[in-house]
Amino acid sequence: MNQENEKISFTEAIRWQGRSWKVLGSLCPSLFISGILYEVSNAAIPLVEVWLSARILNELVSERDPRILFRLVVIQLVSSAVLAAGRALLLRWKNYEEAVCSQGVEKIYIDKMIGMDFENIDSQYVYDTYSQICQSDNWGGWGLKDSIYRTAQMAGQLARIVGGVGLSVTLFASKVPVDGGYGWLNHPLCLVVILGILLFVTLFSFVCSDKANGCVDKASGEIMLSNRFFAFFGNMCTERERAADLRVYEQQENVCNPYMERMDMFRRGGVLAKTFAGPMGLWNGLSASLSAILTGAVYLFVCMKAWAGAFGVGSIAQYVGAITSLFLGLTNLLRSLGVMRFNAAYLKNTFAFLDIPDKMYQGSRPIEGTADNRTAAGKGLPDQPASNKEFEIEFRDVSFKYPGSQDYALRHVTMAFKMGRRTAVVGMNGSGKTTFIKLLCRMYDPTEGQILLNGVDIRQYRYSDYIRLFSVVFQDFVLFALPLGENVAGVKDYDRERVKECLEKAGFSRRLDKMPDGLDTYLYKDLDKEGVEVSGGEAQKIAIARTLYKDAPFVILDEPTAALDPVAEMEIYSKFNDIIEDKTAVYISHRLSSCQFCDEILVFDQGRIVQRGSHQILVADTKGKYCEMWTAQAQYYQDGEQKFAPL
Known part of the structure; x- marks a missing residue:
């Protein structure tokens, strides 16, 4: 990131900042208002108090009129109370808006992820870019959130500058009596010297601050990497699925701890500690020293004018406070501009993620039967396709290469799915089975060839219509920590009887009877302490039930019984047709023994369909790939005679 910062000019930084304002302004406009008002009030309150205090002190050393003093004290107390109450209310409002906006910022990324082409989601670039955004926000709050904070902060600094200028004008306008020997204080050159010192210290203080920020920025890459290691290895012991391996193989002591010990970024004597105690500390110390020197010069100048009779003693507090406010406002404004430039690199990365183009054409042609001709089984899932609608899908000389790869994952695949038929897809790992399914579901488009639905290229159909078919x-399916019924239906409001029917078909009815709250029982304990843990086989049955509830014309099962015991597997296959x-x-x-009930078997090898036919035909071809795989598996289940039999 520090290399990016070195390349980003202030003009480009302002452009990225402006774009973030546009996004955040539409997302949470109230946060800008509340943040700016809070920072302005934070800047104005000390100036109001110092002005009133100066009036009281001047009255005490001059006329000392009780009525005027009483009025000034009352005004001081009332204004302080009102301003403090107002600031507290604004702070509460700002904190609330920050919490809401923080969720809104997360939703920006979520919406991008959900709407993104699967090809992009599946890419390493997208994963790395999003990971960098999360890490930047985690270690320094960089990115969109810093943009909000920086905007409000700059508004507060501008208020300090305006207030400081307003309260210090009379300092230079007040004339010293010429007969007292201090007439030179009225000379314009004196004003130029004071303002020159102010501007010099302000600019030099900004340079020091910029150098200090640069020290941290240079370590940003290592900081993000350290955060990633800490987040991964530090949290491994809390992840339930890793608990067994951590203990059996002593991974916490032998793997996690060594990595944690090597990452010394945040340790005493580590890179960050040395940065803070070394160059960063020196630059910040120099900046603070300059501020003290400026404060001393201001005190000297103001006191000399007061001593010479230009104004009362009480005004000393006003002018010192005003000049200090002006100095801090200028310095912090410049610092904010500097930090805004540093943050521009993170904003650039953020928008690089948000600007990732979706190349897949979504189509515009509706699929007949997906809107008007739908079954009641899809209740709760709008626009479901009718399950009895004739849909035929054909692969016509399809070849495919994954993005960035030179090798074909599929080559010249030609086949058609016949309506109502059962097709098994088999092959060795890496033979192209999963790629074939991804193309069928249009997660990717073919590199060459066409996939047709009822004779029309699937790219012409509305994507939302096609995916509903x-x-x-999936082999790595996910269940959510939500009630069982919602997991099956995929929606909050669903047909309870239909869900029970699907669970029964999937062989889950006995387990359902033991659920304490039936369909309303939460799975897992993430959201409900009374949640129920389900085994891998039970989870697979729920996933099958979810597939049935959608009632789509095409059902794709990727190793659907991998986690089931032989009895449960036999139960599923025995009533598979039902x-x-x-x-x-x-x-x-x-x-392969579980494929015997299928009408047709497609045998994949090295991205091609090398055989197709029924189990009997394929196993009879002793030189074919299917017979080779069948024989390799059968030897583990034979004891003198073949133990496989059709289901």
């Missing part, structure tokens, strides 16, 4: 149980009904089913499996 599929119910999928579960799938009239839908077209695509089944991916490594267990």
Whole structure:
């Protein structure tokens, strides 16, 4: 990031800041208002108090009129109380808006992720860019959130400058009596010297501050890396799924702790500590010393004019406070501009993520049956396709390479899914099975060739319509820490009887009867301490039930019984036809014995379909890939005779 900062000019930084204002202004306009008002009030209150204090002191050393003193004291007390109360209310408002806006900023990233092409989500660049955004926000609050804070802070500094100028004008306008020997204080050159010292110290103080910020910025890469290591290795012991491995292999002592010990960024004597105690501390110390020198010069000048009779003693407090406020306002404003430039690199990274283009054409052609001709089974899921609608999908000479890869994951795949048929997809790891499914679900578009739906290229159809044609149980499916019924239906308001029916078909009815709150029982304990833990096999049944509830024409099952015991697996397969009904089913499996019920089996090898046919036909081809895999698996289940039999 420090290399980026060195390249970013103030003009470019202002452009990135302006863009962040546009985004945040539409997201949380009240935060800008509350933040600016709070910072302005924070700047104005000391100036009001010092002005009133000066009036009281001047009255005490001159006329000492009780009525005037009483009025000034009352005004001082009332104004202090009102301003303090107002500042407290503004602070409360600002804190509330910050909390709301913080969630809004997170939603910006969430919406981007959800709306992003799967190709982008699946890329390393997107992962790395988003990870950098999170790390920058974690260690320094850089990015969009800093942009909000910096805007309000600069408004407060401008208020300090305006107030300081307003209260110090009379300092230079007040004339010293010429007969007292201090007439030279009225000379314009004296004013030039004082203002010159003020500007010199302000600018030099800014340079010192900029150098100090630069010291931290140079370590930003190491800080983010350290944060990433701390976040990963420091939290491993709290992750339930890692608990067993951590203990059995003593990973906490042998892996986590050594990494944590090597990352000395935040330790005493580490890089950050040396930075703060070394060059950064020196630059900040020099800046503070200059501020003290300026304060001394101001005191000297003001006291000399007061001694010479230009104004009363009470005005000393006013003028010193005003000049100090003016100096701090100028210095902090310049510092904020400097930090804004540093933050521009992080904003640039943020918008690089938000500007990632979605290249996949979403299509405009509606799919007949997805809006008007839908079944009641899809209650709670709007615009469901009718499950009995005739949909035929054809791969026509399809080849595919993953973005950035020179190798083909699929080559010249040609086949068609016949409506209502069961198709198994088998092959060794890396043979192209998962890629084939990703193309079928249009997570990627083919590099070459076409995928047709009822004779029309799927890219012409509305993407939202096309994706509704599929119910999928992915191998790495996820259940949410929500009630069981919502996990199955995918929505909050759903058809409870339909959910129970789907769970029963998936073989989950016995477990459902033991759930303390039935369909309202929370899964896991993330959101409910009474949540129920489910086994891997039970979770897989819930995922199958979720697939059935969607009631889409195409059902894709990627190793749907991998976590089931043999009895449960047999239970699923024995009534598979009843579960799938009239839908077209695509089944991916490594267990070839469980593919025997399918009408057709596609055998993938090195990205191509090398065989296709029924189990009987393929196993009879002793030189084929399928027979080779069948024989390799069968040896583990044979004891003198073949133990496989059709289900």
